[in-house]
Amino acid sequence: GENVEQHPSTLSVQEGDSAVIKCTYSDSASNYFPWYKQELGKGPQLIIDIRSNVGEKKDQRIAVTLNKTAKHFSLHITETQPEDSAVYFCAASKDYGQNFVFGPGTRLSVLP
Amino acid sequence: DTAVSQTPKYLVTQMGNDKSIKCEQNLGHDTMYWYKQDSKKFLKIMFSYNNKELIINETVPNRFSPKSPDKAHLNLHINSLELGDSAVYFCASSPLLQGAGDEQFFGPGTRLTVL
Numbered sequence: 001g002e003n004v005e006q007h008p009s010t011l012s013v014q015e016g017d018s019a020v021i022k023c024t025y026s027d028s029a030s031n032y033f034p035w036y037k038q039e040l041g042k043g044p045q046l047i048i049d050i051r052s053n054v055g056e057k058k059d060q061r062i063a064v065t066l067n068k069t070a071k072h073f074s075l076h077i078t079e080t081q082p083e084d085s086a087v088y089f090c091a092a093s094k095d096y097g098q099n100f101v102f103g104p105g106t107r108l109s110v111l112p
Numbered sequence: 113d114t115a116v117s118q119t120p121k122y123l124v125t126q127m128g129n130d131k132s133i134k135c136e137q138n139l140g141h142d143t144m145y146w147y148k149q150d151s152k153k154f155l156k157i158m159f160s161y162n163n164k165e166l167i168i169n170e171t172v173p174n175r176f177s178p179k180s181p182d183k184a185h186l187n188l189h190i191n192s193l194e195l196g197d198s199a200v201y202f203c204a205s206s207p208l209l210q211g212a213g214d215e216q217f218f219g220p221g222t223r224l225t226v227l
Contacts, residue, residue, distance in 0.1 A: 036218075042220060043202050043219050044202070099145070102156070104153070105155070
């Protein structure tokens with residue numbers, strides 16, 4: 001089955017700097033890659049996603065890149081703000097109702 | 113106007129007891145899920161239901177039994193609770209079981225502590 005790895009497990013950056021979180025997946029059939037943000041005491045919330053027919057997607061300060069050949073995808077957050085501090089999860093899934101396989105998470109701390 | 117709601121938010125109980133967690137979504141979604149998040153924050157799917165029918169049943173002890181009375185509700189019943197069941201349980205829903213990937217909307221979680 002699918003296996004998703006995520007690095008780093010913790011990341012601290014200064015406010016205004018960029019943050020990058022990387023994930024790799026094992027199943028070449030996976031074709032949907034969402035990123036979720038989980039704030040303290042809350043459920044995960046989708047922040048951006050990418051499908052396998054696209055190499056990059058941006059939404060304001062957040063971008064995701066996908067390299068299908070290498071089977072890895074990354075989350076980029078620019079101009080980080082304290083409210084970006086949270087646990088971030090990548091995930092992978094494939095066609096027709098296959099469940100998401102989540103990475104182990106990255107705890108991001110943005111220091112003022 | 114909560115999209116996915118769970119009750120209770122906190123549940124503290126003794127080993128061996130039976131307990132239930134309720135989940136409701138008002139988004140009109142067809143698919144609902146239960147996830148378990150352990151103390152290390154690892155998030156793992158347990159069950160998935162589509163229109164009241166079980167779709168995914170990961171390797172979960174049969175002490176865990178999901179029940180879907182209608183497509184807006186997916187409850188989780190746990191028999192003979194064990195210490196290792198302590199975790200945060202999340203309910204989620206998504207629009208339709210088709211294609212690769214639909215956004216999943218998560219509830220606020222239920223923190224279960226087994227003493």
